[in-house]
Amino acid sequence: MIEVQQLSKRFARHEAVRGISFSVDRGEIVGFLGPNGAGKTTTLRMLTGYLPPTSGSAQVAGFDIFRQSLEARKRIGYMPENVPLYEDMRVREYLKFRARLKGLNSKQTRQRVGEMLETCGLEAVRRKMIKTLSKGYRQRVGLADSLVHNPDLLILDEPTNGLDPNQIRQIRELIKRLAESHTVLVSTHILSEVEMTCNRVIIIDGGKIKAADTPTNLINQMRSAGRVHVELQADAEVASGAISRLDRVKKVSSEALDEGWTRFTVWVDSGTDARERINNLAAQYGWPLRSLYRHEATLEDVFVELTRKD
Numbered sequence: 001m002i003e004v005q006q007l008s009k010r011f012a013r014h015e016a017v018r019g020i021s022f023s024v025d026r027g028e029i030v031g032f033l034g035p036n037g038a039g040k041t042t043t044l045r046m047l048t049g050y051l052p053p054t055s056g057s058a059q060v061a062g063f064d065i066f067r068q069s070l071e072a073r074k075r076i077g078y079m080p081e082n083v084p085l086y087e088d089m090r091v092r093e094y095l096k097f098r099a100r101l102k103g104l105n106s107k108q109t110r111q112r113v114g115e116m117l118e119t120c121g122l123e124a125v126r127r128k129m130i131k132t133l134s135k136g137y138r139q140r141v142g143l144a145d146s147l148v149h150n151p152d153l154l155i156l157d158e159p160t161n162g163l164d165p166n167q168i169r170q171i172r173e174l175i176k177r178l179a180e181s182h183t184v185l186v187s188t189h190i191l192s193e194v195e196m197t198c199n200r201v202i203i204i205d206g207g208k209i210k211a212a213d214t215p216t217n218l219i220n221q222m223r224s225a226g227r228v229h230v231e232l233q234a235d236a237e238v239a240s241g242a243i244s245r246l247d248r249v250k251k252v253s254s255e256a257l258d259e260g261w262t263r264f265t266v267w268v269d270s271g272t273d274a275r276e277r278i279n280n281l282a283a284q285y286g287w288p289l290r291s292l293y294r295h296e297a298t299l300e301d302v303f304v305e306l307t308r309k310d
């Protein structure tokens, strides 16, 4: 559905996107992640034909987004970061206006606008002025707008930005439902959302792609994926030494706590669970043990590992 080859964008002296290549298959829901200024919005704006690239190419549904822009855009529903809406229009009136602008005839417009009001949960506010709507409802109007011409592909730039937790949940559910019949590329900062909704993730930083895989694979491939935390009443040096001699243990660090307790963090090879062996070791040495748990890596750990600057 999307094919991007060596896409770059330079603003004056700043290269915001540096030769990125990726693809999104039909039916996928892909999270597009990266820290502030990584180049997400710039990439999405190029993909939707709003910004010409400095070099490289991109196809949507087989159409070159720059040379066959109209054909490509017919197949894209784009919801930009801050949805620009006409404040003085009523919801239904606005969606009808947008549908006509996108080339739907009056019959199609009536039908699609009706469907979108229902799909996006806007029926109760269809006669309200847009300026009186809450941010959550405005986002829904933006989504309905991006969907009204029945595109195959939805490109959403931070659709839950600025929403409260309830609104985030509602938009997330809506996107999940839309993903049943659309291909979705969604940029967001909420990593738990991505773990819940996306079947693949692309991480971009400094204009370059750092990783592209399923959330599960990314987590499993992490260097610091395997970590065990244990609290013992033991001499830090002796215990660190004994633990680090265990098989498949890569590194041990310790931190003194209260009343002779020490917390040890044990890095092990990915896929290894050292808890039982650490427990046996504590029993063997007679060290009192009050906590032993395995840190389950999350997408947030992957994100931090791939994009931190130190």
Ligand SMILES: Nc1ncnc2c1ncn2[C@@H]1O[C@H](COP(=O)(O)OP(=O)(O)OP(=O)(O)O)[C@@H](O)[C@H]1O
Binding pocket: 011, 014, 016, 034, 035, 036, 037, 038, 039, 040, 041, 042, 043
């Ligand atoms: N029109 C522009 N002119 C000059 N520089 C720009 C322009 N648009 C973006 N940039 C720069 O390009 C870089 C990438 O910006 P972009 O908006 O794509 O990042 P982003 O990943 O979407 O960030 P955020 O998460 O903050 O929205 C930034 O350094 C930004 O300042």
